[in-house]
Amino acid sequence: ALASGYHNQPEMTQEKFKPSFLDETKTLFRTGDLGKQTAPGIIEFMGRKDNQVKVNGYRIDPGEIEYQLTRYAPIDRAIVLPVQVNNQTQLSAYCQTDKTLEIAEIREFLAKFSPVYMIPSYFIFLKQFPLTRHGKLDLHSLRELRETGKSLVNSNYVAPRNYLESNLVSIWEKILSKHPIGIFDNFFEIGGHSLLLSRVVTRVHKELNVSVKLADFFKVPTVAGLATLISQTQYNYQEPISAIPPQKSYPM
DSSP states (O other), X not given: OOOSSOTTOHHHHHHHEEEOSSOTTSEEEOOSEEEEXXXXXXXXXXXXXXXXXXXXXXXXXXXXXXXXXXXSTTOSEEEEEEEEETTXXXXXXXXXXXXXXXHHHHHHHHHTTSOGGGSOSEEEEESSOOBOTTSSXXXXXXXXXXXXXXXXXOOSOOOOOXXXXXXXXXXXXXXXXOSOOOTTOOGGGTTOOHHHHHHHHHHHHHHHOOOOOHHHHHHOOSHHHHHHHHHSGGGTOOXXXXXXXXXXXXXX
């Protein structure tokens, strides 16, 4: 399932497609994967020759995301690293800035230039990146700061107040396999990522007959915000007469 070259890019084709060392009449594609032959017909995978990572089935170059983040004026420098959350690889963005920034606005900005699966699930803002005693970027300390970022999540559970919020919470809980989810919990900070986001949008359309744009979801990544957005007239949402009554909220 591999093409014979890059369309109208002969230089890149020449760089990536090389004659096979086993048979010069055939061609090999230089993937960027690093391996070694341990026995005839057996190649051991050693990692990557570049900084690409695989997230949710997509091969991603964090440098591309870092470049887009630094185009967002208040961010002076950005580092994007893969982190493990609930046995899944997700992206965490560390942004050096002395300004107070809104994550929703950054996600909306990235969505203009990058596919949804390249938008980080977590954002950590720092005035200065941590350095090692030798003056190099301390990546280990950055990864540990991702845990600190959990404190940004609203720890007070608030139950659904109406029929729409109740249905949205039910969809989120099924897709995220998490219970309970409050109406002010941030989708991306409770384990959500791009592929799950697409599933949420699909389920909302199927169960509530409402088409929500991915870009709008980035603006309001909470059940409460999404419910308010859906209730707006452009979505033509009609709440049924048998809507459930508001439920009591309580702290967790």
